[in-house]
Amino acid sequence: MDAPTTDHELLAALQVAREKNPELAQTLDLHAEVIGARSKVEANPPDLKADKQEVANLVDERAPLIERWQLEWDPDAFAALATQICDIGARHRSELAPSFDEVRSLLTGDSRKSLDIVSAYLKEGKVGLPDLADETREVLSFVLIHSLHPFFRAYASVLTPLIEDQKWYQRLCPICGDEPDFAYLEEKVGGLRVLCSRCDTLWTFKRGECTFCANANNETFAYYLSDDNVYRLYVCDNCQRYLKVMDGRETSLKPVLSLQRIITIGMDLSARQEGYQ
Ligand SMILES: [Zn+2]
Ligand SMILES: [Zn+2]
Structure with missing residues:
Protein backbone atom coordinates (compact mmCIF):
# COMPACT_ATOMS: atom_id res chain seq x y z
CA MET A 1 0.00 0.00 0.00
CA ASP A 2 1.10 3.59 -0.55
CA ALA A 3 3.00 5.47 2.12
CA PRO A 4 0.71 8.17 3.53
CA THR A 5 1.56 11.83 3.44
CA THR A 6 3.36 13.04 6.53
CA ASP A 7 2.01 16.05 8.41
CA HIS A 8 5.05 18.04 7.31
CA GLU A 9 4.31 17.30 3.64
CA LEU A 10 0.67 18.16 4.24
CA LEU A 11 1.60 21.50 5.84
CA ALA A 12 3.75 22.43 2.84
CA ALA A 13 0.91 21.48 0.48
CA LEU A 14 -1.54 23.52 2.55
CA GLN A 15 0.64 26.58 2.19
CA VAL A 16 0.73 26.27 -1.60
CA ALA A 17 -3.04 25.68 -1.66
CA ARG A 18 -3.63 28.80 0.39
CA GLU A 19 -1.81 30.96 -2.14
CA LYS A 20 -3.83 29.46 -4.98
CA ASN A 21 -7.20 29.50 -3.19
CA PRO A 22 -7.49 32.72 -1.16
CA GLU A 23 -11.27 32.14 -0.88
CA LEU A 24 -10.52 29.09 1.28
CA ALA A 25 -8.24 30.98 3.67
CA GLN A 26 -10.49 30.51 6.71
CA THR A 27 -10.68 26.72 6.33
CA LEU A 28 -7.04 26.30 5.33
CA ASP A 29 -5.68 28.46 8.15
CA LEU A 30 -7.66 26.48 10.72
CA HIS A 31 -6.39 23.18 9.33
CA ALA A 32 -2.80 24.41 9.05
CA GLU A 33 -2.76 25.33 12.73
CA VAL A 34 -4.40 22.07 13.82
CA ILE A 35 -2.07 19.95 11.70
CA GLY A 36 0.91 21.99 12.89
CA ALA A 37 -0.09 21.22 16.50
CA ARG A 38 -0.58 17.50 15.94
CA SER A 39 2.69 17.23 13.96
CA LYS A 40 4.58 18.14 17.15
CA VAL A 41 3.26 15.14 19.08
CA GLU A 42 5.75 12.32 19.00
CA ALA A 43 4.00 8.98 19.08
CA ASN A 44 6.26 5.95 18.96
CA PRO A 45 5.22 2.96 16.83
CA PRO A 46 3.77 0.46 19.31
CA ASP A 47 5.28 -2.98 19.77
CA LEU A 48 2.25 -5.03 18.67
CA LYS A 49 4.09 -8.29 17.99
CA ALA A 50 1.95 -8.73 14.92
CA ASP A 51 3.14 -11.25 12.38
CA LYS A 52 2.35 -11.45 8.70
CA GLN A 53 0.47 -14.75 8.95
CA GLU A 54 -1.83 -13.55 11.69
CA VAL A 55 -2.55 -10.37 9.75
CA ALA A 56 -3.24 -12.44 6.61
CA ASN A 57 -5.73 -14.61 8.55
CA LEU A 58 -7.59 -11.53 9.79
CA VAL A 59 -7.64 -10.06 6.29
CA ASP A 60 -9.13 -13.37 5.05
CA GLU A 61 -11.76 -13.13 7.75
CA ARG A 62 -12.49 -9.50 6.72
CA ALA A 63 -11.68 -8.30 10.24
CA PRO A 64 -10.13 -4.82 10.63
CA LEU A 65 -6.90 -5.20 12.59
CA ILE A 66 -8.01 -2.88 15.39
CA GLU A 67 -10.34 -5.69 16.54
CA ARG A 68 -7.22 -7.72 17.35
CA TRP A 69 -4.65 -5.09 18.41
CA GLN A 70 -5.86 -2.16 20.44
CA LEU A 71 -4.85 1.36 19.61
CA GLU A 72 -2.52 2.72 22.26
CA TRP A 73 -2.39 6.41 23.05
CA ASP A 74 -0.75 8.57 25.66
CA PRO A 75 -3.65 10.16 27.63
CA ASP A 76 -1.62 13.19 28.69
CA ALA A 77 -0.34 13.96 25.20
CA PHE A 78 -3.86 13.35 23.87
CA ALA A 79 -5.45 15.76 26.39
CA ALA A 80 -2.82 18.43 25.73
CA LEU A 81 -3.38 18.18 21.97
CA ALA A 82 -7.18 18.19 22.34
CA THR A 83 -6.93 21.36 24.46
CA GLN A 84 -4.76 23.04 21.85
CA ILE A 85 -7.11 22.06 19.03
CA CYS A 86 -10.14 23.38 20.92
CA ASP A 87 -8.34 26.69 21.46
CA ILE A 88 -7.38 26.91 17.78
CA GLY A 89 -10.92 26.00 16.69
CA ALA A 90 -12.58 28.54 18.99
CA ARG A 91 -10.24 31.25 17.72
CA HIS A 92 -10.76 30.53 14.01
CA ARG A 93 -14.47 29.76 14.20
CA SER A 94 -15.83 32.10 16.85
CA GLU A 95 -19.43 31.06 16.05
CA LEU A 96 -18.48 27.55 17.22
CA ALA A 97 -16.53 28.67 20.29
CA PRO A 98 -19.19 27.41 22.77
CA SER A 99 -19.03 23.95 21.14
CA PHE A 100 -15.23 23.90 21.26
CA ASP A 101 -15.40 24.92 24.96
CA GLU A 102 -17.84 22.10 25.69
CA VAL A 103 -15.66 19.57 23.87
CA ARG A 104 -12.57 20.79 25.74
CA SER A 105 -14.24 20.08 29.07
CA LEU A 106 -15.55 16.69 27.87
CA LEU A 107 -12.10 15.52 26.76
CA THR A 108 -9.88 17.08 29.38
CA GLY A 109 -11.99 17.41 32.53
CA ASP A 110 -12.77 14.02 34.03
CA SER A 111 -10.19 11.52 32.74
CA ARG A 112 -12.52 8.53 33.05
CA LYS A 113 -15.23 10.27 31.05
CA SER A 114 -12.71 11.21 28.41
CA LEU A 115 -11.52 7.60 28.23
CA ASP A 116 -15.12 6.40 27.80
CA ILE A 117 -15.71 8.85 24.96
CA VAL A 118 -12.54 7.83 23.14
CA SER A 119 -13.17 4.09 23.64
CA ALA A 120 -16.75 4.39 22.34
CA TYR A 121 -15.52 6.40 19.38
CA LEU A 122 -12.90 3.77 18.55
CA LYS A 123 -15.44 0.97 18.84
CA GLU A 124 -18.38 2.55 17.02
CA GLY A 125 -16.42 4.68 14.56
CA LYS A 126 -18.50 7.67 15.59
CA VAL A 127 -19.33 9.85 18.54
CA GLY A 128 -22.05 8.52 20.85
CA LEU A 129 -23.43 10.96 23.46
CA PRO A 130 -26.99 11.36 22.11
CA ASP A 131 -27.63 14.42 24.30
CA LEU A 132 -25.06 16.55 22.48
CA ALA A 133 -26.25 19.16 19.98
CA ASP A 134 -25.44 18.18 16.36
CA GLU A 135 -23.00 21.07 16.06
CA THR A 136 -21.09 20.01 19.18
CA ARG A 137 -21.05 16.39 18.02
CA GLU A 138 -19.41 17.49 14.76
CA VAL A 139 -16.86 19.55 16.65
CA LEU A 140 -16.13 16.59 18.96
CA SER A 141 -15.62 14.34 15.96
CA PHE A 142 -13.22 16.88 14.40
CA VAL A 143 -11.23 17.21 17.65
CA LEU A 144 -11.07 13.42 18.16
CA ILE A 145 -9.86 12.72 14.62
CA HIS A 146 -7.03 15.22 14.96
CA SER A 147 -6.07 14.49 18.58
CA LEU A 148 -5.83 10.76 17.92
CA HIS A 149 -4.14 11.17 14.56
CA PRO A 150 -0.50 10.94 15.77
CA PHE A 151 -1.32 7.68 17.60
CA PHE A 152 -3.28 6.26 14.67
CA ARG A 153 -0.43 7.02 12.27
CA ALA A 154 2.14 5.38 14.57
CA TYR A 155 -0.16 2.36 14.93
CA ALA A 156 -0.89 2.10 11.20
CA SER A 157 2.81 2.41 10.37
CA VAL A 158 3.37 -0.94 12.11
CA LEU A 159 0.42 -2.78 10.53
CA THR A 160 0.11 -1.36 7.01
CA PRO A 161 3.28 -3.02 5.66
CA LEU A 162 1.90 -6.41 6.74
CA ILE A 163 -1.37 -6.13 4.78
CA GLU A 164 -1.83 -7.43 1.25
ZN1 LIG B 1 -25.15 3.73 -0.46
ZN1 LIG C 1 -8.50 3.71 9.14
Whole structure:
Protein backbone atom coordinates (compact mmCIF):
# COMPACT_ATOMS: atom_id res chain seq x y z
CA MET A 1 0.00 0.00 0.00
CA ASP A 2 1.10 3.59 -0.55
CA ALA A 3 3.00 5.47 2.12
CA PRO A 4 0.71 8.17 3.53
CA THR A 5 1.56 11.83 3.44
CA THR A 6 3.36 13.04 6.53
CA ASP A 7 2.01 16.05 8.41
CA HIS A 8 5.05 18.04 7.31
CA GLU A 9 4.31 17.30 3.64
CA LEU A 10 0.67 18.16 4.24
CA LEU A 11 1.60 21.50 5.84
CA ALA A 12 3.75 22.43 2.84
CA ALA A 13 0.91 21.48 0.48
CA LEU A 14 -1.54 23.52 2.55
CA GLN A 15 0.64 26.58 2.19
CA VAL A 16 0.73 26.27 -1.60
CA ALA A 17 -3.04 25.68 -1.66
CA ARG A 18 -3.63 28.80 0.39
CA GLU A 19 -1.81 30.96 -2.14
CA LYS A 20 -3.83 29.46 -4.98
CA ASN A 21 -7.20 29.50 -3.19
CA PRO A 22 -7.49 32.72 -1.16
CA GLU A 23 -11.27 32.14 -0.88
CA LEU A 24 -10.52 29.09 1.28
CA ALA A 25 -8.24 30.98 3.67
CA GLN A 26 -10.49 30.51 6.71
CA THR A 27 -10.68 26.72 6.33
CA LEU A 28 -7.04 26.30 5.33
CA ASP A 29 -5.68 28.46 8.15
CA LEU A 30 -7.66 26.48 10.72
CA HIS A 31 -6.39 23.18 9.33
CA ALA A 32 -2.80 24.41 9.05
CA GLU A 33 -2.76 25.33 12.73
CA VAL A 34 -4.40 22.07 13.82
CA ILE A 35 -2.07 19.95 11.70
CA GLY A 36 0.91 21.99 12.89
CA ALA A 37 -0.09 21.22 16.50
CA ARG A 38 -0.58 17.50 15.94
CA SER A 39 2.69 17.23 13.96
CA LYS A 40 4.58 18.14 17.15
CA VAL A 41 3.26 15.14 19.08
CA GLU A 42 5.75 12.32 19.00
CA ALA A 43 4.00 8.98 19.08
CA ASN A 44 6.26 5.95 18.96
CA PRO A 45 5.22 2.96 16.83
CA PRO A 46 3.77 0.46 19.31
CA ASP A 47 5.28 -2.98 19.77
CA LEU A 48 2.25 -5.03 18.67
CA LYS A 49 4.09 -8.29 17.99
CA ALA A 50 1.95 -8.73 14.92
CA ASP A 51 3.14 -11.25 12.38
CA LYS A 52 2.35 -11.45 8.70
CA GLN A 53 0.47 -14.75 8.95
CA GLU A 54 -1.83 -13.55 11.69
CA VAL A 55 -2.55 -10.37 9.75
CA ALA A 56 -3.24 -12.44 6.61
CA ASN A 57 -5.73 -14.61 8.55
CA LEU A 58 -7.59 -11.53 9.79
CA VAL A 59 -7.64 -10.06 6.29
CA ASP A 60 -9.13 -13.37 5.05
CA GLU A 61 -11.76 -13.13 7.75
CA ARG A 62 -12.49 -9.50 6.72
CA ALA A 63 -11.68 -8.30 10.24
CA PRO A 64 -10.13 -4.82 10.63
CA LEU A 65 -6.90 -5.20 12.59
CA ILE A 66 -8.01 -2.88 15.39
CA GLU A 67 -10.34 -5.69 16.54
CA ARG A 68 -7.22 -7.72 17.35
CA TRP A 69 -4.65 -5.09 18.41
CA GLN A 70 -5.86 -2.16 20.44
CA LEU A 71 -4.85 1.36 19.61
CA GLU A 72 -2.52 2.72 22.26
CA TRP A 73 -2.39 6.41 23.05
CA ASP A 74 -0.75 8.57 25.66
CA PRO A 75 -3.65 10.16 27.63
CA ASP A 76 -1.62 13.19 28.69
CA ALA A 77 -0.34 13.96 25.20
CA PHE A 78 -3.86 13.35 23.87
CA ALA A 79 -5.45 15.76 26.39
CA ALA A 80 -2.82 18.43 25.73
CA LEU A 81 -3.38 18.18 21.97
CA ALA A 82 -7.18 18.19 22.34
CA THR A 83 -6.93 21.36 24.46
CA GLN A 84 -4.76 23.04 21.85
CA ILE A 85 -7.11 22.06 19.03
CA CYS A 86 -10.14 23.38 20.92
CA ASP A 87 -8.34 26.69 21.46
CA ILE A 88 -7.38 26.91 17.78
CA GLY A 89 -10.92 26.00 16.69
CA ALA A 90 -12.58 28.54 18.99
CA ARG A 91 -10.24 31.25 17.72
CA HIS A 92 -10.76 30.53 14.01
CA ARG A 93 -14.47 29.76 14.20
CA SER A 94 -15.83 32.10 16.85
CA GLU A 95 -19.43 31.06 16.05
CA LEU A 96 -18.48 27.55 17.22
CA ALA A 97 -16.53 28.67 20.29
CA PRO A 98 -19.19 27.41 22.77
CA SER A 99 -19.03 23.95 21.14
CA PHE A 100 -15.23 23.90 21.26
CA ASP A 101 -15.40 24.92 24.96
CA GLU A 102 -17.84 22.10 25.69
CA VAL A 103 -15.66 19.57 23.87
CA ARG A 104 -12.57 20.79 25.74
CA SER A 105 -14.24 20.08 29.07
CA LEU A 106 -15.55 16.69 27.87
CA LEU A 107 -12.10 15.52 26.76
CA THR A 108 -9.88 17.08 29.38
CA GLY A 109 -11.99 17.41 32.53
CA ASP A 110 -12.77 14.02 34.03
CA SER A 111 -10.19 11.52 32.74
CA ARG A 112 -12.52 8.53 33.05
CA LYS A 113 -15.23 10.27 31.05
CA SER A 114 -12.71 11.21 28.41
CA LEU A 115 -11.52 7.60 28.23
CA ASP A 116 -15.12 6.40 27.80
CA ILE A 117 -15.71 8.85 24.96
CA VAL A 118 -12.54 7.83 23.14
CA SER A 119 -13.17 4.09 23.64
CA ALA A 120 -16.75 4.39 22.34
CA TYR A 121 -15.52 6.40 19.38
CA LEU A 122 -12.90 3.77 18.55
CA LYS A 123 -15.44 0.97 18.84
CA GLU A 124 -18.38 2.55 17.02
CA GLY A 125 -16.42 4.68 14.56
CA LYS A 126 -18.50 7.67 15.59
CA VAL A 127 -19.33 9.85 18.54
CA GLY A 128 -22.05 8.52 20.85
CA LEU A 129 -23.43 10.96 23.46
CA PRO A 130 -26.99 11.36 22.11
CA ASP A 131 -27.63 14.42 24.30
CA LEU A 132 -25.06 16.55 22.48
CA ALA A 133 -26.25 19.16 19.98
CA ASP A 134 -25.44 18.18 16.36
CA GLU A 135 -23.00 21.07 16.06
CA THR A 136 -21.09 20.01 19.18
CA ARG A 137 -21.05 16.39 18.02
CA GLU A 138 -19.41 17.49 14.76
CA VAL A 139 -16.86 19.55 16.65
CA LEU A 140 -16.13 16.59 18.96
CA SER A 141 -15.62 14.34 15.96
CA PHE A 142 -13.22 16.88 14.40
CA VAL A 143 -11.23 17.21 17.65
CA LEU A 144 -11.07 13.42 18.16
CA ILE A 145 -9.86 12.72 14.62
CA HIS A 146 -7.03 15.22 14.96
CA SER A 147 -6.07 14.49 18.58
CA LEU A 148 -5.83 10.76 17.92
CA HIS A 149 -4.14 11.17 14.56
CA PRO A 150 -0.50 10.94 15.77
CA PHE A 151 -1.32 7.68 17.60
CA PHE A 152 -3.28 6.26 14.67
CA ARG A 153 -0.43 7.02 12.27
CA ALA A 154 2.14 5.38 14.57
CA TYR A 155 -0.16 2.36 14.93
CA ALA A 156 -0.89 2.10 11.20
CA SER A 157 2.81 2.41 10.37
CA VAL A 158 3.37 -0.94 12.11
CA LEU A 159 0.42 -2.78 10.53
CA THR A 160 0.11 -1.36 7.01
CA PRO A 161 3.28 -3.02 5.66
CA LEU A 162 1.90 -6.41 6.74
CA ILE A 163 -1.37 -6.13 4.78
CA GLU A 164 -1.83 -7.43 1.25
CA ASP A 165 -4.08 -4.76 -0.18
CA GLN A 166 -5.43 -6.86 -3.07
CA LYS A 167 -6.90 -9.35 -0.58
CA TRP A 168 -9.01 -6.85 1.32
CA TYR A 169 -11.46 -5.07 -1.02
CA GLN A 170 -13.85 -4.17 1.79
CA ARG A 171 -15.75 -0.92 2.29
CA LEU A 172 -14.18 -0.29 5.72
CA CYS A 173 -10.55 0.50 6.52
CA PRO A 174 -8.44 -2.66 7.02
CA ILE A 175 -6.59 -1.03 9.91
CA CYS A 176 -9.12 0.90 12.00
CA GLY A 177 -12.47 -0.22 10.54
CA ASP A 178 -13.70 3.29 9.76
CA GLU A 179 -15.25 4.64 6.56
CA PRO A 180 -13.47 6.53 3.78
CA ASP A 181 -14.11 10.23 3.21
CA PHE A 182 -12.18 10.67 -0.03
CA ALA A 183 -11.16 8.52 -2.99
CA TYR A 184 -8.88 8.62 -5.99
CA LEU A 185 -9.19 7.03 -9.41
CA GLU A 186 -5.72 5.88 -10.43
CA GLU A 187 -4.20 7.49 -13.48
CA LYS A 188 -3.42 4.27 -15.37
CA VAL A 189 -6.18 1.70 -14.92
CA GLY A 190 -8.65 3.91 -13.10
CA GLY A 191 -8.78 1.62 -10.04
CA LEU A 192 -10.50 3.17 -7.03
CA ARG A 193 -8.33 3.91 -3.99
CA VAL A 194 -10.17 5.08 -0.91
CA LEU A 195 -8.78 7.11 1.98
CA CYS A 196 -9.72 6.37 5.59
CA SER A 197 -11.35 9.35 7.28
CA ARG A 198 -9.71 8.46 10.58
CA CYS A 199 -6.24 6.96 10.09
CA ASP A 200 -5.44 8.03 6.48
CA THR A 201 -4.82 4.47 5.32
CA LEU A 202 -5.35 4.08 1.59
CA TRP A 203 -6.83 0.88 0.19
CA THR A 204 -8.38 -0.46 -3.01
CA PHE A 205 -12.11 -0.88 -3.46
CA LYS A 206 -14.44 -1.86 -6.30
CA ARG A 207 -15.63 0.81 -8.69
CA GLY A 208 -19.30 1.23 -9.51
CA GLU A 209 -20.50 0.43 -6.02
CA CYS A 210 -21.44 2.62 -3.06
CA THR A 211 -18.66 2.46 -0.43
CA PHE A 212 -21.23 2.78 2.36
CA CYS A 213 -24.03 0.35 1.49
CA ALA A 214 -22.72 -1.67 -1.51
CA ASN A 215 -25.53 -0.42 -3.73
CA ALA A 216 -24.51 -0.96 -7.39
CA ASN A 217 -27.74 0.05 -9.12
CA ASN A 218 -26.87 2.88 -11.50
CA GLU A 219 -30.32 4.41 -11.11
CA THR A 220 -29.68 5.12 -7.43
CA PHE A 221 -25.87 5.28 -7.37
CA ALA A 222 -24.47 7.97 -9.65
CA TYR A 223 -21.98 10.80 -9.77
CA TYR A 224 -21.76 14.48 -10.65
CA LEU A 225 -18.70 15.73 -12.53
CA SER A 226 -16.91 19.00 -11.76
CA ASP A 227 -16.59 21.51 -14.64
CA ASP A 228 -12.95 20.54 -15.21
CA ASN A 229 -13.77 16.78 -14.96
CA VAL A 230 -11.16 16.37 -12.19
CA TYR A 231 -13.62 15.71 -9.36
CA ARG A 232 -16.61 13.44 -9.03
CA LEU A 233 -19.20 13.52 -6.34
CA TYR A 234 -20.57 10.00 -5.90
CA VAL A 235 -24.05 10.03 -4.40
CA CYS A 236 -26.20 7.12 -3.30
CA ASP A 237 -29.98 7.39 -3.03
CA ASN A 238 -30.14 4.08 -1.24
CA CYS A 239 -28.23 5.20 1.89
CA GLN A 240 -28.14 8.99 1.24
CA ARG A 241 -24.37 9.13 1.61
CA TYR A 242 -21.79 10.79 -0.64
CA LEU A 243 -18.11 10.37 -1.42
CA LYS A 244 -15.72 12.88 -2.97
CA VAL A 245 -13.49 11.39 -5.66
CA MET A 246 -10.55 12.80 -7.59
CA ASP A 247 -9.90 11.41 -11.07
CA GLY A 248 -6.16 10.91 -11.52
CA ARG A 249 -6.65 10.42 -15.27
CA GLU A 250 -7.80 14.05 -15.56
CA THR A 251 -4.88 15.72 -13.84
CA SER A 252 -1.13 15.64 -14.36
CA LEU A 253 -0.40 16.40 -10.73
CA LYS A 254 0.27 13.73 -8.14
CA PRO A 255 -2.25 14.88 -5.55
CA VAL A 256 -1.85 14.96 -1.79
CA LEU A 257 -5.13 13.27 -0.89
CA SER A 258 -5.22 14.47 2.71
CA LEU A 259 -5.03 18.02 1.30
CA GLN A 260 -7.65 17.30 -1.35
CA ARG A 261 -10.18 16.26 1.28
CA ILE A 262 -9.79 19.71 2.85
CA ILE A 263 -9.83 21.90 -0.26
CA THR A 264 -12.93 20.18 -1.67
CA ILE A 265 -15.09 21.58 1.14
CA GLY A 266 -17.36 23.10 -1.53
CA MET A 267 -18.33 19.55 -2.57
CA ASP A 268 -19.31 18.73 1.02
CA LEU A 269 -21.52 21.79 1.11
CA SER A 270 -23.28 20.98 -2.16
CA ALA A 271 -23.77 17.32 -1.20
CA ARG A 272 -25.26 18.29 2.16
CA GLN A 273 -27.52 20.85 0.51
CA GLU A 274 -28.89 18.02 -1.62
CA GLY A 275 -29.62 16.02 1.53
CA TYR A 276 -26.66 13.60 1.41
CA GLN A 277 -24.52 12.92 4.47
ZN1 LIG B 1 -8.50 3.71 9.14
ZN1 LIG C 1 -25.15 3.73 -0.46
